[in-house]
Amino acid sequence: MTPLAPGARVRVRDDWPETRGPAHIRTPHYVRGREGVVVRHLGDFPNPEDLAFAREAAILPLYHVRFAPRHIWPSGVSADGLLVELFGPWLEAQR
Amino acid sequence: MSALLERDPRRLFAAVLSLLEAKGMLSEADLAERIALTDAATPGQGARMVARAWVDPTYRALMLADGTRAAEALGIPMRGAPPLGVLENRPGLHHLVVCTLCSCYPRAVLGYPPFWFKSAAYRARAVRDPRGLIAEWGTVLPAGTEIVVVDSTADYRWMVLPLRPAGSEGLDEAALTALVREGDMIGVTVPAFGR
Incomplete structure (x- = not known):
């Protein structure tokens, strides 16, 4: 997987593994399927989705990704930006 | 089980x-x-870091680049703790920390999270309406201030480096440390002189 550079536009995978069986996911519901911008690479960490089940965990890149809250919720929004830590496999690069 | x-x-x-x-x-x-x-591990540890950053630009730069090393530089034990990230408030930019998935919190420098930090209400409201939420603490930011909410979802723990309050120019580092409260480093409040 190519590392994502700061400024890269990404889309969070619209995937719901918890509907298919036991899962431990650190990707909040509200960003799935949403577009954001990579702020920076925070480091590389073992995949929590495997750690939670004592499985061998791949080391994955973790990114700080910025979202526009007004594009996520239709009303009642007073946040100007939202920063979320997301693992590489959840992010699809956008043109 | x-x-x-x-x-x-x-x-x-x-x-x-x-x-x-x-x-x-x-x-x-x-x-x-x-x-x-x-x-x-109490909010007093984070307050020491904030006060040092207010008086020492070199320390401030270290704190923003690597919160863990900055904590260790003040003798705060970080062994076994997740990496610490520091969010810099500036005039016109305010940060609020939340963990919508559970209750991730920078315990090494702030101690146990306050009870409301774990509440479903705080977690749901913080990401969507932070301005309305912090107003309930009496926090009103200057007009035009941008609010960035930081959802602590994975391996980092986040604390806010708040703005040094007006009127505190004559205070020494110990007096500045005493000004900084737990909520100031989460972003629900801002430090005030004479609070």
Whole structure:
């Protein structure tokens, strides 16, 4: 997987593994399927989705990704930006 | 699992502890050290970092680049703690920290999270309406201030480096440390001189 550079536009995978069986996911519901911008690479960490089940965990890149809250919720929004830590496999690069 | 949870917790704790000791995985000394570290972790530690950053630009740069090293530079034990990230408030930019998935919190520098930090209401409202939320603490930011909410979803822990309050120019580092409250480093409040 190519590392994502700061400024890269990404889309969070619209995937719901918890509907298919036991899962431990650190990707909040509200960003799935949403577009954001990579702020920076925070480091590389073992995949929590495997750690939670004592499985061998791949080391994955973790990114700080910025979202526009007004594009996520239709009303009642007073946040100007939202920063979320997301693992590489959840992010699809956008043109 | 449920049968285990129904046992007397003191007996269960004693049994687990004696097994860990018998297997050489944990000693009384390890336990005492961990309890001492947990007791020493209070918002006063984060406040020391904030005050130092207000008076020392070199320390401020270190704190923003690597919160863990900055904490260690003040003698705060960070061994075994997740990496610490520091969010810099500036005129026109304010940060608020939340963990929508659970209750991730920079315990090494702020201690136990306040009860409301774990509440479903705080977690749901922080990401969507932070301005309305912090107004309930009496926090009103200058017009035009941008609010960035930081959802602590994975391996980092985040604290806010707040703005030094007006009127505090004559204070020394110890007096500045006393100004900084827990909420100022989460972003629900801002430090005020004469609060």
